[in-house]
Amino acid sequence: MKRRTFWDRFYHRLFALAAGLCVLVLLGIFGMLLFNGFRFFESVSLWSFLGSSNWNPSAWGKATYGIGAMLWSTLLVSLGAMVLAVPLGIGTAAYLSEVAPGRVRDWIKPAIELLAAVPSVVVGFIGIVVIAPIISWIFGLSNGLNALNGSILLAVMALPTIISVAEEAIRSVPNTYKEGAYALGANSWTTLITVTLPACTSGLIAATMLGMGRVIGETMTVLMATGNANAMPHGFFDPVRTITATVAIEMGEVPYGTTHFYGLYALGAILFIITLIINLLAEGIAAKFRKQGR
């Protein structure tokens, strides 16, 4: 009896410590981003950072630090990825939860989870050697490394998240809704479209948001496959450079403590804020959806 309470207390403390450590690390990262980001704004105005699209820190004497082109590139690539991934992901989730026989599901689900385990550098590589030639062939471009390529790859990377969250949402729709529709003579397709999916809209939105969070933060793939051109893109066929790619490329060669150095932290802080907002939105919507669930 005594021993048990000792070990109980021991494990209790151990887990509390682990959890505390996680929070501490998160706060540390956020604090570091903010602290260093603020140093940047000692020498560059917030307005010229957000309002300009020209990022050229190494221009002699007249370095410029505009996030515009990168921000737009990031949003363009991410939105493109979501346009591809959301219908495909929700469609797959609907198939898995409503249509697929148990045996098929037992094969497809692990396969999709495995997709999440493919290293992003491998995905980027596939983008260069497979997707890029296909894009340039189909659209008659000289080069297939562009925003579209990045969107396609990121869509593939977002799919596992979207599928698993959406599948859970669809499964949570009470069976009685479906029975009600069947009893009125609806077939399974009509039931899915007019009853089941509308009944879990907020869960599907949460799935979309979580996929979006995954997409915006991705670095290696977009770095490799989007052409790496730091200019304002005019469409999906233009090569782009995202915020993440910029930080990854320049961090290695920037002199410590310079404005440029702090500028990269500011980029990191912007990314962090974007993903934070997306995650909070997703969490909020998912919570609302859980309450409605029953």
Added chain:
Amino acid sequence: MENIKIAIRDFNLHFGSKHVLKNINIEFPANKIVALIGPSGCGKSTLLRSLNRMHDLSPDARLEGDILLEDLPLLHPRTDVVAIRRKVGMVFQRPNPFPKSIYENVAFGLRLTGTHTEADIRTRVESCLQQSYIWEETKDELQKSALQLSGGQQQRLCIARAIAVEPEVILLDEPCSALDPISTAKIEDLLLELKNRYTIVIVTHNMQQAQRVADFTAFMYLGEVIEYGPTDQIFNQPQQMLTRNYVEGHFG
């Protein structure tokens, strides 16, 4: 019994290896209310759900025998299940309105065929809500979500939704078990009104309810119909010992 609406002949149902309904032979007369009673697990819901082929959804259900809706063989594989479900409507134990507006709930079945104009749908929605005695309470807020209605209102809405597609038979599985006495009384009045136009089969655990609404009552036990006859006879001069014990409240 004069006018037979549904005839069940030598009907057996298995879930996997479990023999749930055994040798059911029973007939439901048109424009009457039939109550199915019996202890929990005896197969009332299973029998009811056989009448609109709801078991199509469970892969391990095996149905044998014949169920005839007038001349239509309900269990025949070539009989269109959608057509069956439009002739045989169903109201469930827990009110299950769709998470849509009141109006859209009733319109749902009408929209499925795509043959009704919007004006047609509007008049039908109104008339069904009136027939279900819920029009007065909802006419000013038809666009409100059906989930905001009370349980009793939701159940009357589900009845409105079922009659909107003009079925011939309405199946109800313990429709009042989640409702308060006042809502229950309203539904019972409604059923007595509806039987002029529809044939009604209702599963209930409430003996008083069966006696108030049903013209005929079937007592089921362990997957068999033990006794079937006019409600009055089942409750007052049951022929079988089991029936007597059950209606007098000795088990179940």
